[in-house]
Amino acid sequence: MRVLVVQNYDNTGLGQVGAALAEAGADLDLRRPYKGDPLPEDATGHNAMVMLGGGQNALADDDYPYFPALLELTRDFAAKDRSVLGICLGSQLVARTFGGENKIGGASEFGWHKVSLTPDARTDPVLGALPQDFPIFEWHDDTFALPENAVRLAGSEIAENQAFRIGRAVYGFQFHFEADRPMVKDWSTSFAPLIAERHPDWHDRLDGEMARNGADADAAGLAIARAWVATI
Structure with a gap:
């Protein structure tokens, strides 16, 4: 199993997705196109693709000129029925790939927040075994309208579209x-100045929020990761 991993921003790793891929014995092909790494021409050499998050928006082609090629690559993975996973910015790029409208700003969430599954999620192979509501880590300002052929799987009070599926195994997850x-602790250190500008009380809140939500969020996240890897 060879999995393409597209990193779009510094200090954004695979986390629990990496753990699930390691359990499955996956061979990872990490590309950092924002640092000049070339993207594959098509999906032929890979069984699946993961697109990670970032601080930029999904329409930032001028600053990230590889975005259009990444959209074309995503279409090719889908056309070849190969699993795709987009997280945060990655989910916004997946939505854009298939005609969803990206909405810049107006949907800010940071920290652990509750997401709720839709009725369609109950029969979804990735989300079907999860609780109806669960806490999960969020860090985003933007959102998107779903592509016409997408199945909405989860939402929150701030962002209606938190998870969706296209076809058999192309998934977008707004939440982390x-x-x-x-x-989260690493991000809280690595991005401390940026977080302090927007959420000056985060340092004081972190331990309490982690104690309340961390165990349930970690369990949900690992279950999602393992279930998505099983689609490959």
Whole structure:
């Protein structure tokens, strides 16, 4: 199993998705196109693709000129019935790939928040075994309208479209289910100045929020990761 991993921003790792891929014995092909790494021409050499998050918006082609090629690559993975996973920015790019409208701003969430599954999620192979409501880590300002052929799987009070599926196994997740407690603590240090500008009380809130939500969020996130890997 060879999995293409597209990293779009510094200090954004696979987290629990990486753990699930390691359990499955996957061979990872990490590309950082924002640092000049070339993207594959098509999906032929890979069984699946993961697109990670980032601080940029999904329409930032001028600053990230590889975005259009990444959209074409995503279409090719889908056409070849190969699993795709987009997280946060990655989910916004998946929505854009298939005609969803990206909405810049107006949907800010940070920290652990509750998401709720839709009725369609109950029979979904990735989300079907999860609780109806669960806490998960969020960090985004933007959102999107679903493509016409997408199945909506989860939402929250702030962002209606938190998870969706296209076809058999192309998934977009606005929330950071890959971010377990160690990753959140790392982000809280690595991005401390940026977080302090927007959420000056985060340092004081972190331990309490983690104690309340971390275990349930980590369990949900790992379950999602393992279930998605099973689609490959």
